[in-house]
Amino acid sequence: MSDEDKSINNAADNYIKKHALKVEIALKEITPQLFSEFLIERGASQICLSCGSVDLVVPESTDLVMEGDKFIPYASPDENEIAEFGAENFVNYVTYSKIDADRTLTYSNMQYSVHCMNCGFIIHYKAANAIKWYADKKAVKG
Numbered sequence: 001m002s003d004e005d006k007s008i009n010n011a012a013d014n015y016i017k018k019h020a021l022k023v024e025i026a027l028k029e030i031t032p033q034l035f036s037e038f039l040i041e042r043g044a045s046q047i048c049l050s051c052g053s054v055d056l057v058v059p060e061s062t063d064l065v066m067e068g069d070k071f072i073p074y075a076s077p078d079e080n081e082i083a084e085f086g087a088e089n090f091v092n093y094v095t096y097s098k099i100d101a102d103r104t105l106t107y108s109n110m111q112y113s114v115h116c117m118n119c120g121f122i123i124h125y126k127a128a129n130a131i132k133w134y135a136d137k138k139a140v141k142g
């Protein structure tokens with residue numbers, strides 16, 4: 001590979017990494033509460049589409065955030081850990097996954113899910129819609 005090719009590759013890699021971090025930050029802004037607000041506002045079904053149960057759960061995750069943009073996956077922190085690191089340094093967000101696991105982390109390739117606790121049915125929502133909704137909501141608030 002020529003030096004020129006290498007530098008093009010590095011530039012592309014850096015661009016992808018930067019973009020992926022931007023997407024990651026946006027994904028982690030969507031708290032379970034915001035996601036539920038989004039679903040209600042959009043008129044999404046509040047019952048399982050398979051069995052009709054109302055026992056639906058949105059999986060959520062917690063990270064410890066260092067230096068504003070370094071996310072460390074954290075299994076539910078206890079009182080002592082919250083006191084040690086500061087509550088403001090933890091983010092709680094709707095667990096997300098890639099739609100196509102072989103593709104990069106982009107807005108259009110990410111999804112949230114809602115699980116039915118009765119029959120196990122899993123409903124998927126494109127994360128991009130919730131992220132866009134939240135961005136618009138923030139823009140209105142100013």
Ligand SMILES: [Zn+2]
Pocket residue numbers: 048049050051052053116117118119120121
């Ligand atoms: Zn169900």
